[in-house]
Every structure is written in C-alpha cells, then in structure tokens.
Amino acid sequence: MSAAKSPHSAPPVTPWRHALEGALSVATALGVMAATAWAALALLGAEAVAPVSRLVPTVVSMAFGGDVTMASATSAETGAADGGGLGGLLAGLGGGLGLGLTGEAAMTPLTLTFLGTAVLATVFFRPLYRRPRPAPAMLWARCGGALATAAVALPLLAAMAHGTARLPDRVTDRFGEGPSSGVLSRFTGGGGGEGALLSGLFSVTFETDAVATVFLGLLWVAAVLAVGCVAARRTTLPRFIALGGTRRKWNAVTSTLTGTATVLCGAVLTVALVAAATALTGREQAAEAAGILLLVGPNLVAALLTSGLGTSWEAGVHRLRPEDGGLLGMIGAGARSDTAEADRSVELGGWSGAGVPVWLIALVLMLLLLVIAGYVAAARTPARTPREASDSLLGRHAEIALRMGLAVGAAVLLLPLVARGSLRIGISVMDSEVGGVAAGLDGGPGLPALAGCVLAAVAAYGGSRLHGRRARGHDGAARTPGTVLRRPTGSAPTRSGPRPGSTSGPTSGSRSSTSGPTSGSTSGSTSGSTSGPRPGSPSGSTPRPTSTSRVPSDSAG
Numbered sequence: 001m002s003a004a005k006s007p008h009s010a011p012p013v014t015p016w017r018h019a020l021e022g023a024l025s026v027a028t029a030l031g032v033m034a035a036t037a038w039a040a041l042a043l044l045g046a047e048a049v050a051p052v053s054r055l056v057p058t059v060v061s062m063a064f065g066g067d068v069t070m071a072s073a074t075s076a077e078t079g080a081a082d083g084g085g086l087g088g089l090l091a092g093l094g095g096g097l098g099l100g101l102t103g104e105a106a107m108t109p110l111t112l113t114f115l116g117t118a119v120l121a122t123v124f125f126r127p128l129y130r131r132p133r134p135a136p137a138m139l140w141a142r143c144g145g146a147l148a149t150a151a152v153a154l155p156l157l158a159a160m161a162h163g164t165a166r167l168p169d170r171v172t173d174r175f176g177e178g179p180s181s182g183v184l185s186r187f188t189g190g191g192g193g194e195g196a197l198l199s200g201l202f203s204v205t206f207e208t209d210a211v212a213t214v215f216l217g218l219l220w221v222a223a224v225l226a227v228g229c230v231a232a233r234r235t236t237l238p239r240f241i242a243l244g245g246t247r248r249k250w251n252a253v254t255s256t257l258t259g260t261a262t263v264l265c266g267a268v269l270t271v272a273l274v275a276a277a278t279a280l281t282g283r284e285q286a287a288e289a290a291g292i293l294l295l296v297g298p299n300l301v302a303a304l305l306t307s308g309l310g311t312s313w314e315a316g317v318h319r320l321r322p323e324d325g326g327l328l329g330m331i332g333a334g335a336r337s338d339t340a341e342a343d344r345s346v347e348l349g350g351w352s353g354a355g356v357p358v359w360l361i362a363l364v365l366m367l368l369l370l371v372i373a374g375y376v377a378a379a380r381t382p383a384r385t386p387r388e389a390s391d392s393l394l395g396r397h398a399e400i401a402l403r404m405g406l407a408v409g410a411a412v413l414l415l416p417l418v419a420r421g422s423l424r425i426g427i428s429v430m431d432s433e434v435g436g437v438a439a440g441l442d443g444g445p446g447l448p449a450l451a452g453c454v455l456a457a458v459a460a461y462g463g464s465r466l467h468g469r470r471a472r473g474h475d476g477a478a479r480t481p482g483t484v485l486r487r488p489t490g491s492a493p494t495r496s497g498p499r500p501g502s503t504s505g506p507t508s509g510s511r512s513s514t515s516g517p518t519s520g521s522t523s524g525s526t527s528g529s530t531s532g533p534r535p536g537s538p539s540g541s542t543p544r545p546t547s548t549s550r551v552p553s554d555s556a557g
Contacts, residue, residue, distance in 0.1 A: 026120060057161040068208050071103075100427075275293065400464045
C-alpha cells in the first residue's frame with residue numbers, strides 16, 4: 001500500500017479539531033431532522049394549523065422523547081354576551097368557570113430519530129477511517145464536542161417548541177356530535193351563546209416538556225456514540241476499544257442488526273420519496289401518505305414486525321365519556337347512546353392480506369431477516385484461535401445465536417415503548433372533564449420479547465451454520481490436495497535426465513533414487529516422480545538422475 005493510501009499516513013489531528021468535528025456531527029444531525037420535519041409538515045398541510053416555524057422544533061423535540069401538552073383559556077367570558085342557560089349563568093358568575101381544553105400528545109417520530117442517528121454516527125465515525133489511530137484523549141475530545149453542542153442546542157430547540165394552534169376540523173367536528181353535542185347544548189341552552197362559548201375550544205396553546213427533551217436528547221447522543229464504538233466497522237478507534245473484549249465479541253452482531261434496521265428504514269424513506277414525487281401531480285392522498293411516512297414510517301414497520309412475535313398492536317379513536325355522578329354526570333348522561341358507534345379500533349395483527357393474516361406474514365419476514373442476519377454475522381465474526389476455542393464454553397455458531405437472541409429480545413422489549421403514540425384532548429368545566437377524544441397506537445411488551453429472543457437465536461444459528469457449510473465447501477473446492485504424477489498405463493515412458501550429449505553419470509547436486517515411482521509430496525504441495533532405468537539396461541546399473549515435478553499449491557486461495 002502506498003503512503004498516499006495508507007490509513008496511518010495522514011498527519012495527526014489536534015484535540016480541538018476532534019472536538020469541532022464532534023460538534024459538527026450533532027449540528028448536522030439536527031439540521032437533517034429539521035429539514036425532514038419541515039418537508040413532512042408541508043406535505044401534510046400543517047401550515048393551516050400553526051406556523052411551521054413553531055411546529056418543526058416541536059416535532060424534532062418529540063423525536064427525542066419530549067411530550068407536548070396543550071391547554072386553552074377558560075371561555076366563560078366569551079359566552080357572556082348573548083348566552084342563555086348554564087353557559088350564561090357561568091358567565092355571569094365571573095371568570096374561570098367556563099369551558100376549556102386540556103390535552104397531551106406523546107409520540108416519537110422514528111423517521112426523524114433514525115435520520116438523526118444515521119447522520120450523527122456517519123459524521124462522527126467516518127472521518128476516523130483514514131486517520132492515524134487516535135489517542136483516548138482525542139476520542140474523549142470528540143465525544144465532549146458532541147455532547148456540549150447537544151447540551152446547548154437541545155434547550156434552544158425546546159424553548160422554540162411552543163405556540164398557538166387551531167384544532168383541525170376533523171377533531172372539532174367530534175366535539176359537536178354525539179355526547180359532546182348533548183353536553184354543549186346543555187351548557188349553552190341552544191342559543192346564540194353557543195358559538196361564542198365554543199370559540200375558545202377551537203385553538204390551543206402547546207409547549208414541549210423541555211426537561212425531558214434535553215435529558216433524553218443527551219442520553220440519545222451518548223447511546224449513539226457508545227453503540228457506534230462497538231458496531232462501527234470502517235473506522236479507526238483507540239487501541240483499548242478496538243482490541244477490547246466487548247467490541248471483539250459484539251461487533252459482528254451489532255453491526256449486522258444496525259445494518260438491517262438501516263435497510264428497513266431506508267426502504268420506508270424510499271417509499272416516502274416515491275409518494276412525494278407522486279404528490280407533485282396533484283394527488284392529495286399521496287402527499288398525506290408521504291408526510292406520514294416521513295414522520296412515523298418506522299413506527300409502522302416496528303408494529304408490523306413485532307406483531308409476528310405476538311405483540312398486540314391496537315390503533316383506534318375513542319370518545320372520552322364524562323364521569324358519572326354529580327351535576328356534570330347528569331349533563332352528559334343524556335347523549336351517550338352513540339358513543340360505542342363513534343369508537344373505532346383496529347388490531348393490526350388481525351388484518352389479512354390476500355387471505356393471510358398480517359402476523360403470519362410478519363413472522364415469515366422476521367424469520368427471513370434473522371436467518372440473513374445470522375449468516376452475515378457469521379461472515380463478520382473472526383475465526384477463533386485454538387486457545388480461544390478451548391477456553392470457550394459454547395461453539396462458534398452457538399455464541400453468535402446467543403448474542404443475536406439477546407440483542408433482538410432487548411429490541412423487541414424496547415420497540416413498543418418508543419413506537420407507540422397517543423393524542424388526548426378533553427373538554428373540562430370547573431376543572432372536571434366532561435368529554436373529549438383520544439387516539440393512539442399502542443402495543444404491550446412482555447412475552448413477545450422472550451419469543452423474539454428464542455426465534456432470533458434459532459434463526460441466527462441456522463444462518464451461521466449455513467455460512468459455515470458454504471465456507472467449508474468453498475475451502476474444499478479451493479484447497480485441493482496435491483497428487484502424485486503417475487504415468488498412464490500403456491503410454492510411452494517419459495525420459496528425464498541429462499540432455500543429449502551430456503555425461504551419463506549423475507550430475508553433481510542432483511538427487512538419485514531407487515527404481516520405481518516414489519511419492520515425495522509434502523502437505524499436498526509437492527510430488528516427486530522417479531524415472532527408472534532405461535529398457536534393456538542391467539538391473540544393477542546406476543540410475544539416471546531424477547526430475548522432481550512440483551504442483552502449485554492452492555492453499556492460499
């Protein structure tokens with residue numbers, strides 16, 4: 001390898017350069033997340049709800065795990081003008097006894113989380129590939145620059161994630177139907193005060209939990225860097241990490257699983273881009289589909305895959321019923337008959353495509369992915385030394401299967417916690433909830449994690465054995481043993497000796513042997529063939545010099 005292409009030929013980088021590159025990795029990741037969030041909100045037409053400049057930092061904060069709370073001011077004062085009934089009475093009593101909205105939204109847009117993770121890991125680790133091996137202090141400087149930038153950027157992001165939004169018509173329409181309609185008509189008396197009283201229910205103020213956003217964001221950055229030190233392949237790390245037991249044991253499995261997740265999320269992004277390109281032709285449904293996939297596409301993929309392991313995923317919209325008892329219970333009791341009809345819920349695993357349940361399709365897909373992952377992990381696992389093989393309690397294939405099972409089990413346990421989402425908006429009067437609407441996607445962890453662990457171990461073991469069998473077959477074809485060159489029966493004898501005109505005695509330094517063929521091959525790489533006396537010569541005559549034929553060895557292949 002020439003000096004220009006050697007990974008250790010570049011001059012050493014100063015700690016300040018490492019810190020700057022670490023800071024750049026976090027800034028680039030946040031920029032890509034914000035740009036993707038803006039594109040998704042634009043496709044969904046979110047500018048009609050709230051300013052996009054406020055919604056983008058809100059959605060990015062949610063990608064780190066920050067929840068959004070919503071509230072509206074009490075609206076009794078707005079209904080005091082012309083309202084009759086209980087609404088006018090509450091307005092006449094003065095301030096804060098009117099209607100108000102309370103709510104919260106909790107969902108992690110995993111598309112933004114995936115893009116931020118991929119960009120952060122790439123910009124952080126990729127420049128180390130062509131660098132000299134950094135000292136531990138250099139790596140700590142790089143990590144410090146990333147964490148310091150996140151500690152400054154995340155509070156600013158959370159501080160910008162607030163504003164005022166107008167509820168979509170599909171949400172406010174539910175407030176005027178069914179039980180909500182009965183409740184509101186009783187409060188307003190059905191008069192002109194209803195519109196004034198309801199005007200405070202059409203807009204809400206929202207803000208993000210800044211503490212959760214900063215804490216979980218810093219935890220996310222630290223987790224990406226820690227897992228990257230184990231899973232990164234094309235990089236140069238300090239010696240204590242590169243030669244550490246954790247990286248040597250888990251690099252193959254973690255790099256394979258992160259690569260599999262990257263392929264799945266990349267496929268979702270590709271579908272989203274195709275839908276966005278289709279939306280340019282004026283198809284609104286394609287635009288909505290592209291916007292949803294750019295936000296929660298991996299959430300749907302996680303729900304699909306884990307449903308094959310037994311995770312019960314339910315998506316639905318439900319009316320919030322007023323509590324029974326007291327004045328508010330009497331008000332809302334008259335119009336609850338159609339609440340059950342308004343509730344909608346779908347169990348994802350119960351869907352059927354082409355007559356086949358979704359959970360069965362997901363199970364087959366999971367098996368295929370895990371077998372491939374086991375094969376790739378076995379290909380990336382270095383061969384054991386004799387000492388390592390004697391000290392190990394499990395075989396090579398069993399170790400790969402065990403690590404794959406533990407990693408997949410932990411992922412299946414974590415995915416329902418990060419892929420689910422919920423939206424809850426309630427109408428409150430005198431600090432008591434009298435109705436509202438709730439929507440969400442929910443899945444319960446538990447035994448599916450154990451099922452995923454067992455399934456991953458079995459599938460990875462099969463993939464590893466498949467790689468081992470193919471490797472043995474390849475080595476057997478490449479490493480053919482050397483054979484003795486024999487003269488075919490009935491063929492003319494081959495003379496091997498001095499050239500015509502040379503002396504008949506043995507040449508100095510040449511080998512002599514007894515008559516008859518002898519094999520002098522060593523390790524399948526050399527074969528010797530001895531020529532006997534010429535026909536008609538005395539049996540005790542001096543044999544002619546032998547020629548040794550060497551067969552090239554293929555062991556290097």
